[in-house]
Every structure is written in structure tokens, then in C-alpha cells.
Amino acid sequence: MPESIEKNMSNETLITGKKAENAIKESLFLFTLYICVTIAILTLMTLIYDVLSTGTTRLTSDYEVGLITKIQIDNPIDFLTTLDSRYPDRAGIGPAFAGTVWLMIIVVSVTFPFGTGAAIYLQEFAPKNKITRFIELNLTNLAGVPSVIYGLLGLAVFVRLAGFGRSVLSGGLTLTLLILPVVIVASREALKAVPDTIRQGALALGATKFQAVFRQVVPSAIPGMVTGMVLGLSRAIGETAPLIFMGALTYVNYFPDTPLSGFTAIPIQVYNWIGYPQAEWKETASAGIILLLGLLLIMNSLAIFIRNRYEKDL
């Protein structure tokens, strides 16, 4: 008897020892996971804090230029509407802001019909054959092509071949190519989410397939499609590299008035300002970034709002 008790005890200590070791390993592992997630979140917060703290000084404080002139830009609206300048405290983002608005208009008006059109065809009408699969494969690959290559394509096709020159139109069309795959995929998801009963119901009531798709399915998928469009657009307005080939980096001190006029855009203007070594430019660049991030925040909130608002109706 004592022998077996001893045996049991040693077994038990062995087990509890292992348990304790396991518990330590367990919490260490969880701790590592926490650290990893925290690093990602902390980086984002540091980035936003750094940009905000540097940029707001530019937007709210006053500067001494030389000994005599004192320029005060308390009003962020001034920053939004004034032209670029050789002096960091006077440089505004007006033309770049206007350029970005122009780009958004062009991108939306071209991407929306083509993107949703392609999605409707692929999801509702396309036969399941090799050609369709080839198109799908193409879309997947296009989504992975680095944006700088779309810039080269835009340079060769829109600037040179089509003769649009280094204009806001060339820039908008280049960005359209860039986000088209994203918008098509998102729109297909929206169509996929429409229950089959809607299609069958329409067909059962004698609608043609065309009528069923365009009068029943597409209207219920519109919120999803708009969400995809807004997300694609928010990717487009943050893009810098493809636009550099459109000559958007040259000193632009006017507001683009036709689709064929030269332009600059917010991210390009920011890139330009980052390039100057003086510390004051850093503040101006941060102010530009605040505007850019603010725009993106508005657009993403819009997308989330649309998604939440209309999701329940289906």
C-alpha cells in the first residue's frame, strides 16, 4: 500500500508540475499574441498622433518670417483654398485639393458603369466556360499588379497614345484601371448576396432574365455596389505613384478647369512637401496628410454607413 501511494503521489506531482509548466507556456503564448496585436494598433496610433501633433501646429500657429512680417494662418480653410508657395507657412493645398476632386469625379463616372457592368455580366449572365474563368483569373492578377505599373501603362496609353497629355483626364483614367478589378470583385459580392428567391420569384412571374436582373437583382445589390465603389475610390485618392508619370509632380499653381489641364493631387503635393529638408515643411506636409486621412475617414465611414443601413433590408 505505501508503495502504491508513493507511486501515485509522484505521478501526481509529475502531472501538476507539467500542468504548471503548461500554464506558464499558455500565458506566455497568449502574451506574445497580445504583444503582436498591440504593436499593430500602437503603430497606427503613433502614426496618427505624430501627424496630428505636427500638422496642427501648421494649421493653428503663427510664424515669423524674417523680423518684420508675421503671418497667421489660424483658419484651416485658408490652407484648403490657397495656392502652393515657396514659403512653408503660406503654402496651401488648394490646387491639389481641386485636382483630387477632379480625379474623384472622373474615376467615379468611368469606374461605376464599367465596374458594375462587368460584375453584372460575370455574376448573372456569363456562361460557365473557359473564357469566363480566364476573365476571372485576369481580374485576380490585375488586382495584384503593383500600382506603379499602372502608371507606366497610363503614360504609354493615355498620355502618349490617346494624346490626352499629362492631364487630369489621363490621371483619372489611370486610377480607374487601378481600381476597376477591386470594384468588380466587390460588386460581384454584392450581387452574390442577393437571395436566389428574388431571381426565381421574378422569373416565376414571367419576367425575362434581363428584367429579373435589372429590375429586381441589381436594385437590391446597389448599396453593396456603392460601398465597393466608395472603398475603391478611397484607394484611388490615396495613390501617389501612378500619378507621378502624369506630370502631377510639377509645380502646379492654378486650379484645373478642364479635364485636359495639368493638375496635382493631395498625395502628390504631400510627397512634394516631404522632399524639402526644412523642418517647417514637415508641418505643412503633416497638415496635408491630415486632410488626406480626413477624406479617407469620411469615405470609409460613408461606406460603413451604407453597408449597415441597407444590409438588413435583404
Added chain:
Amino acid sequence: MENVNDLRDQLTKTITRPIEKIVKFFITASAFAAILISISIIFTLLTEAINFFQDPAVTFKGYFTATRWTPTFQNPEYGVIVLISSTLYIAVIACLISFPLGLFSAIYLSEFATKRTRKVIKPVLEVLAGVPTVVFGYFALNWITPNIIQRFIPGTGVFNALSAGIAVGIMIIPTVASISDDALNAVPNSLRNGSLALGATRRITSLKIMFPAALSGIIASFILGFSRAIGETMIVTIAGGQYPELNLDPRSAMYTITSSIVNVSLGDTPHGTTAYNALFALGITLFIMTFILNIGSDYIARKYRKEYE
């Protein structure tokens, strides 16, 4: 279902209005535009790249063996190896950051996080994914370099491969995390439950059951992340500097394929010159590299999806 539709379409063919035909033609054309875009990318890159190699100053051998990339100098040299090695170097630094952070974040999200924490962390990662690269470039140059790199490794230059690589890595974390998270979620719950029922801890379950089961999806996310690191442009242009010679010191500036594309195009190179054509030679080099990686990632991801369907 399909047959019924076809029959119905045939029956109603007579009453199809012309507008329907136009719309149908338009949407079909839109879908085929995808093929058109791919063809025009390959066509433009190839034709200009061929022009580049027809210049007597450029040799195919020189392109792959020269150790300097100086297309706009008096005696231009076109050694793409300089650019490829810098590109891969920075991409590897980025992967060292993003693979562990992204994968562990994914494991946390799918295996440990409650629904509520998931609802907070997922959007944060989405926001991180949506930050424009020019902003990351600014962050790398004005925050990571002075506050981290130069503090811990004194003597590092303003432009250095390390800070560019770290910033690219941070940019990729959401890509790796969200695809790995999807892969872990696609593993059937029965595997997870079975492991837990047999007395395995959650750590053992995550590492020995879930991780191997989702491995192909996780590898797909790594390849895609690597491909995005190679194609990343603005961060390396802003923070990575331009050092046109072969070097492997992470503290010094480097010159990636993408940043040299940007810099050559900034020099306002006239159409038709060798430097202009060099842009497209670099473009197709980059395109081939990312294309192979993307295909590989897609192939692996597809293969694993079938395993559990």
C-alpha cells in the same frame, strides 16, 4: 435552372427590345475589358522594353551583370541586379516584421479573441490597410528613422533600408493578418473542438492543429505579402533613398526597382530616349516578379480551399 432560363430567353427573344441588346453588349464588353487591360499592360511594357534592349549601349548581359544603375549619367550603366537585390533586401526586412506580427494577430483574432474584441481589432487593421503609402513614407522618414533607427543604431543615415523595410512591413501586416485569419476560419470547427475535447490546451490547439491545417492559406498570405512588398513604391522612394551601387548594409540608402522607376520619370526624361525605355524594362522586370508570386499565392490558396469543401 440554367436550362429553364435559356428556354425562357428563347421564348421571349421576339420581344427583346433593342435597349436590352445594347445594355447586354455593354456589360459583356466591360467584362472583357479585364483581358484588354492585361494585354495592354504586357504589350506596352514589352514593346518599350524591346526598344530599350535595342540600344547599342545596353546589352542583355550588362543588364543582368553590371553593378551600377545610372541611366541618366554621362556614361550610363544599367545593372538591374543592383535594383533587384535592394528590392528583395527591403522586402525581406518587411517580411521579417509582417509575417510574425500578421500571423500572430491572425491567430489571436481567430482562436482567442472574443467577438467584441474582434469587432474592435478588425476595423483597426482595416484602417491600417487603408493608410496611403505616402503617409507611411512620411512616417518612416520622420518618425521611425529619428526615433527608432538612429536612436538604437547611431550613425545611420537619414535614408536607410531598415526604416523603409520596417514601414513596408507595417503596411503589409493587415494583408497577412486578414488572409491568414480567413484561412484559420476556414478550418472546420470539428478539428478545433476535437483537439480541445482530447484535452489539448488552446496553445497546443492553435499551434499543432489549427496552424498546420491552415498552413497553405497562411503561406498564400505570406507570398502575397512578399509580392506587395516588392511592388511597394512610395515608402521606399521617400525613406529608402537612392544608392545606385550594389550594397547590402541595412543602415545605408538603397535603390529599389520601384523607386528608380519614380526617380527616372521625375527627371522628365523625353519620350524615346534609352532612359525612358529603361522605365519599361524595369516595369516588366517588376511585373514578372510579382506576377509569378501572385500566381503562386493564388494557386496555393485555391488548392487549400478545396481541401475542406
